Amino acid sequence: MNVQSTSTAVQIGDALLHHGDCLDVLRAMPDASVDLVFTSPPYADQRRNTYGGIHPDDYVEWFLPISAELLRVLKPEGTFCLNIKEKVVNGERSTYVLELILEMRKQGWRWTEEFIWHKKNCYPGKWPNRFRDAWERILQFNRQKKFHMYQEAVMVPMGDWAKSRLRKLGDNDRKRMDSQVGSGFGKNIANWLKRDKAYPTNVLHLATECANKGHSAAFPKDLPDWFIRLFTQEGDVVLDPFAGSGTTLEAALARKRRAIGIEIHQPYFELMLENIRKAAQAPVLL
Amino acid sequence: MNVQSTSTAVQIGDALLHHGDCLDVLRAMPDASVDLVFTSPPYADQRRNTYGGIHPDDYVEWFLPISAELLRVLKPEGTFCLNIKEKVVNGERSTYVLELILEMRKQGWRWTEEFIWHKKNCYPGKWPNRFRDAWERILQFNRQKKFHMYQEAVMVPMGDWAKSRLRKLGDNDRKRMDSQVGSGFGKNIANWLKRDKAYPTNVLHLATECANKGHSAAFPKDLPDWFIRLFTQEGDVVLDPFAGSGTTLEAALARKRRAIGIEIHQPYFELMLENIRKAAQAPVLL
DNA sequence: GTTCCGCATGAATCGATAG
DNA sequence: ACTATCGATTCATGCGGAA
Numbered sequence: 240m241n242v243q244s245t246s247t248a249v250q251i252g253d254a255l256l257h258h259g260d261c262l263d264v265l266r267a268m269p270d271a272s273v274d275l276v277f278t279s280p281p282y283a284d285q286r287r288n289t290y291g292g293i294h295p296d297d298y299v300e301w302f303l304p305i306s307a308e309l310l311r312v313l314k315p316e317g318t319f320c321l322n323i324k325e326k327v328v329n330g331e332r333s334t335y336v337l338e339l340i341l342e343m344r345k346q347g348w349r350w351t352e353e354f355i356w357h358k359k360n361c362y363p364g365k366w367p368n369r370f371r372d373a374w375e376r377i378l379q380f381n382r383q384k385k386f387h388m389y390q391e392a393v394m395v396p397m398g399d400w401a402k403s404r405l406r407k408l409g410d411n412d413r414k415r416m417d418s419q420v421g422s423g424f425g426k427n428i429a430n431w432l433k434r435d436k437a438y439p440t441n442v443l444h445l446a447t448e449c450a451n452k453g454h455s456a457a458f459p460k461d462l463p464d465w466f467i468r469l470f471t472q473e474g475d476v477v478l479d480p481f482a483g484s485g486t487t488l489e490a491a492l493a494r495k496r497r498a499i500g501i502e503i504h505q506p507y508f509e510l511m512l513e514n515i516r517k518a519a520q521a522p523v524l525l
Numbered sequence: 526m527n528v529q530s531t532s533t534a535v536q537i538g539d540a541l542l543h544h545g546d547c548l549d550v551l552r553a554m555p556d557a558s559v560d561l562v563f564t565s566p567p568y569a570d571q572r573r574n575t576y577g578g579i580h581p582d583d584y585v586e587w588f589l590p591i592s593a594e595l596l597r598v599l600k601p602e603g604t605f606c607l608n609i610k611e612k613v614v615n616g617e618r619s620t621y622v623l624e625l626i627l628e629m630r631k632q633g634w635r636w637t638e639e640f641i642w643h644k645k646n647c648y649p650g651k652w653p654n655r656f657r658d659a660w661e662r663i664l665q666f667n668r669q670k671k672f673h674m675y676q677e678a679v680m681v682p683m684g685d686w687a688k689s690r691l692r693k694l695g696d697n698d699r700k701r702m703d704s705q706v707g708s709g710f711g712k713n714i715a716n717w718l719k720r721d722k723a724y725p726t727n728v729l730h731l732a733t734e735c736a737n738k739g740h741s742a743a744f745p746k747d748l749p750d751w752f753i754r755l756f757t758q759e760g761d762v763v764l765d766p767f768a769g770s771g772t773t774l775e776a777a778l779a780r781k782r783r784a785i786g787i788e789i790h791q792p793y794f795e796l797m798l799e800n801i802r803k804a805a806q807a808p809v810l811l
Numbered sequence: 812g813t814t815c816c817g818c819a820t821g822a823a824t825c826g827a828t829a830g
Numbered sequence: 831a832c833t834a835t836c837g838a839t840t841c842a843t844g845c846g847g848a849a
Contacts (some may be wrong), residue, residue, distance in 0.1 A: 337623040363840030374727035384616040440659035
């Protein structure tokens with residue numbers, strides 16, 4: 240490992256993009272300056288070609304210094320959302336995520352909630368002793384019992400739109416509505432008509448985006464978008480220390496939040512630059 | 526607590542019902558005699574009036590002697606399914622489930638998989654810092670890497686893809702293909718035709734049962750039914766050490782499995798007796 | 812313009828094979 | 831014995847071309 244390290248930063252509109260090791264960049268950031276951290280770190284032994292490929296046994300030790308810095312840079316009423324899933328090793332689920340939660344609590348984090356991301360189109364395959372894995376964890380950590388949460392921002396309005404669409408509601412539309420509200424599979428549509436808005440639960444139904452176009456994001460933009468709306472307001476600062484192709488930052492900018500991204504891998508950093516430049520020019524879609 | 530303990534047992538058809546402390550009853554059971562354990566133990570600090578209310582801090586210590594006995598009475602190729610969810614204490618998720626998994630592995634259990642039960646109609650309510658909790662864990666533990674799993678028993682109807690693909694294939698085409706046996710084509714087509722069903726994932730979508738006749742089961746019968754079909758065959762032995770009103774046992778009997786239930790609380794035991802008597806008389810519905 | 816269909820593509824996992 | 835690599839398995843999704 241290098242003792243010396245360098246990082247460069249590029250500002251594009253409301254986005255600040257760092258190219259370098261996230262631990263180095265985080266240590267240079269001021270205390271209590273971030274409203275929301277949303278990230279999906281490289282999973283253990285995954286993406287070995289682009290990232291180092293952390294062994295499951297070393298994962299907790301590798302992540303704890305990073306989470307310590309995130310605790311410092313987060314505002315007291317801010318939130319840290321961690322998208323992660325343990326892999327199967329020798330026919331058994333690894334335990335590093337469980338151990339990570341326990342160790343982060345010792346650091347001072349509060350484990351407030353665990354959201355479930357139900358991946359409707361999960362990876363195919365068949366095995367004699369296992370079904371396809373169709374869910375991932377979104378762990379919510381906080382510094383304090385009290386934190387900012389804007390529940391109304393993720394409520395789904397059920398006004399004229401639903402009524403006009405209900406008649407010719409095809410399967411696609413129904414599925415899309417399911418993924419927005421997360422309350423099931425289309426049976427409740429009639430009930431929704433009577434209400435203006437529906438509250439979501441802690442189960443999210445989103446399909447992974449299709450990677451036809453070379454942009455292969457680990458998660459769909461709707462995922463960070465949902466948490467950005469839930470935990471931040473316009474002008475707030477969103478940080479992704481493992482920015483990858485910049486999906487989290489794009490979602491933040493589209494919602495008029497300020498975005499900070501860190502990415503160590505050169506090709507991903509350049510892809511992120513390209514994506515953010517496009518996003519900065521494009522009109523904001525709400 | 527009593528030093529002495531007693532338990533009584535009632536046999537009704539293929540069901541053996543014990544009234545007593547589950548640890549006492551389990552210790553009297555022979556080794557390797559159970560194919561599937563499916564249970565939903567009293568949650569920490571829940572059901573205080575019936576079970577005494579185990580404090581979250583004591584939960585792991587309380588459960589480990591029981592899981593040790595379950596490990597003993599389970600057949601080597603059997604499965605233990607544990608339905609559990611951590612409760613919120615002081616605005617934070619408790620960690621006893623995480624700790625329980627880690628401790629059970631030290632006992633010799635293998636943590637094979639974690640299924641998600643998505644409760645479509647979850648408990649209503651609204652809180653300023655939390656959404657409704659719409660999911661629970663079904664933890665799958667095994668003694669060995671190899672265990673019995675009958676995946677075909679839980680296959681589900683497939684999506685549009687295969688249907689549309691097969692519809693366009695007329696009978697003539699199909700027969701022409703079939704006649705080409707030996708060239709490899711016929712066999713492939715035959716496999717496609719069977720493909721009207723797909724394997725499920727590790728996310729289950731089941732609604733919680735409505736409180737029918739004054740007594741609401743902790744979980745819908747479909748939940749144990751799914752795992753009973755997946756992990757056992759007819760004639761196998763299903764055990765629920767916290768049988769409650771007997772939902773797991775009813776599901777087992779309906780699938781022609783033998784059932785063993787243990788329940789310490791008198792009113793629940795009698796309710797279970799009544800339910801099982803009814804189930805024993807009722808025709809088996811498949 | 813619609814609707815339909817073909818196709819590539821995944822934060823996967825297992826078992827066998829090779830060093 | 832223990833680890834690294836490879837092929838086979840499988841299905842929801844969106845895009846692009848065709849009817």
